[in-house]
Amino acid sequence: MLRPGLILAAIVMILDQATKWWIVETVMRPEGVAETPFFSPVRIEVLPVFDLVMAWNRGVSFGIFNTDGPWNALVLSVLSLVISGGLVLWLHKAETRLVGYALGAIIGGALGNVVDRIRWGAVADFLDVHVAGWHWPAFNLADSAITVGAVLLVLDALFPRRDLGKN
Template structure:
């Protein structure tokens, strides 16, 4: 058991590096979007998907987008706290899927957090729609956050009730 625990502990830097790569990839794409596309431009790619350039000063689904500016600092504070907690969790031994979930959440939080800090808004560029109905625009960081939460939920649901009671 001790050998397995040590092997899991050594994976911490790997998961932190993955989070960093996700955040970096997100920032590179956002930089390209801002450098190559004027704000508001939309490029249709399929009958249900556009590439575009939009800004979101709020959170998911533009929550608090019109709040007047104070929400930037709220979201930055929350991002900072979440990043610290996820980093600590990733430095401890974790099952692979749980660590992947934390890593993706951390990478997504970093990607959008950097936007809020540097720009005051999050750059979104993915638009999925059906006829006139559009899902709120999103980005790679949002995808990573979503997949991270799904991975974490799967690990939580997989736990046997008896193992939860013994902790």
């Protein structure tokens, strides 16, 4: 399951970076703003419950540890790389496609966010889901892949299959 999981990780990372490039460099860059991507927020309504926004997360999930500390990006990047390395070892031993793809999604999402931290010092979040004035924290494709992968791992643990999921 190593090869399919790593292929999925690469696809997730590439799609994540492509969507972030499109949002940061094209959709959210106001006229006349040059180099820095840290500009005032823009909100584009797509659906009554879904907007595109520009949010920079210097922390982890849901903005935890979202500070502008000098070591934040480095520490979180190293931590993500170490965790991704452990997930690659797990992927190497994965016995089912479901687990292989789940791990691949998590690895690709984590590495996509590491690229942001290295490039900008923060993760570019731009998807905003909201209902009746309540907003879910802004997120991106990498975050979605990590979440879907984690949910699949939990489901696999809760509802193991007998030999059906192998190869």
